[in-house]
Amino acid sequence: MAAGVKNMVIAILVPLPSLLFFFSFVRPTTTPSPVSSWCAAHPLLVANLLFLFNVDLLFWLIGNLLSNHWLIDLYWTVIPVMLLHYYRAHPAAVADTARSAVAVALTWVWSARLTHNYLRREGWQWGKREDWRFAEMRGQYGRAWWWMSFFAVYLSQQVFLIGICLPMYAIHSTTQPWGAWDVVATMACLAGIVIAHFADTQLHRFVTTNEKLKKVGEATVATMEAGLWRYSRHPNYFGEQLWWWGLYLFAWNIGQPWMVVGPLVNSLCLGYVTVLVERRMVKQEHRAEAYKLYQKRTSVWIPWFRKPVPQPYNHKDSSNQNSLKISHS
Incomplete structure (x- = not known):
């Protein structure tokens, strides 16, 4: 029970660096800083940098400390929602209202379904176990797993998640009508x-x-x-x-x-x-x-x-059937 509460607290706190940074540069000001101006001009690059530091590095460090890389499985269901709202609220965003609203609704429904299934599968326990594929790789790589896990578990997930969520960026980069x-x-x-x-x-x-x-x-x-x-x-x-x-x-x-x-x-x-x-x-x-x-x-x-x-071929039965056919002819 104590471990589950600890993991729940970790899961709630880990996205805070990205959230705080994002709200700092989207906050309207009369004199934007060079950092906020640069972030406003490079939405995709900023998304990748936030993923690199907040997910790849932070999740990797936590996973090594806990000897359990479970966080990335839970956040597979959450990161697309965060990326969608990042693209939607970005200063450079433009979008058709209907398409944006539908994308938001669909993504939330998808995330709720997948999160529910994940927690149900884990017996409603936070961080109960890590993905069986990670567990197998832990055994394969042995002592090298502590650094190999950064690439195998986290950097690879960045490529997948940023890649498949690109349509969320596209939706918020044009006003083409529905x-x-x-x-x-x-x-x-x-x-x-x-x-x-x-x-x-x-x-x-x-x-x-x-x-x-x-x-x-x-x-x-x-x-x-x-x-x-x-x-x-x-x-x-x-x-x-x-x-x-x-x-x-x-x-x-x-x-x-x-x-x-x-x-x-x-x-x-x-x-x-x-x-x-x-x-x-x-x-x-x-x-x-x-x-x-x-x-x-x-x-x-x-x-x-x-x-x-197909039923297995029985040579003996086949011969008997042929004999019967011959005898009746």
């Missing part, structure tokens, strides 16, 4: 949020049920194959990617197609994570056989109809 493609982008974002919510909820129920069965000594279910998981092996990943690609459509619609680099790199990285997750699943003896069959029958990301699994 159009039909904005409607498409909105629908894609909403669909992604809804799909990810139901997929994560179904997975949570599956895990919770298995934990209860294990406690009473009953057999657990090897593979999740109900609901959306019947049509996709990773519907939660699909929903999350649909959200980011829907957000990109806003940027594409207002003449910033190059921002595709953000969701594209994120999708490629999530593809690699998918491979790691599935390798981990087939290494578990109690579910390896069932999961391999699940892989053969079910689409990886995009929900689709299940494939029929």
Whole structure:
């Protein structure tokens, strides 16, 4: 309990340096300082510098002190909201009112859903554990992990988060009026949020049920194959990617197609994570056989109809059937 309270306090306090700095240079003054003028002229560069010092360095130091890099997982759901409001409130911001309002509403809903899922998965405990991939890398790098973690956990996350949030900057850099493609982008974002919510909820129920069965000594279910998981092996990943690609459509619609680099790199990285997750699943003896069959029958990301699994060929049966056909002819 004491550790959870300590982690909650840390989580609340860590963004204060960025918040205080931001409010200091956006505060209207009659004689702006050279620093505030420079910040006003370089919104993207300032966002990267704040991320470097407040997240990469501060989170890294805290993670090493606690021997647990859990903060970045929690802030994955918060940093996009902070970036959106940074771009929206920046002195250089200009935007169509409707597009800006929709982007704010969608991002808050996305963040609330993902934060709820994160805390629910962790049993409503702050800093209960770090991502299993970080834990594995800790073992792989050994003594070098204290400095390798800066690049593997934090600097890489800066590239991903700043990249996929670029459409939020684009939305607040033009007054181009709301159009039909904005409607498409909105629908894609909403669909992604809804799909990810139901997929994560179904997975949570599956895990919770298995934990209860294990406690009473009953057999657990090897593979999740109900609901959306019947049509996709990773519907939660699909929903999350649909959200980011829907957000990109806003940027594409207002003449910033190059921002595709953000969701594209994120999708490629999530593809690699998918491979790691599935390798981990087939290494578990109690579910390896069932999961391999699940892989053969079910689409990886995009929900689709299940494939029929061919029955193993039995030469003896085939010969008998042929003999019967010959005898009846």
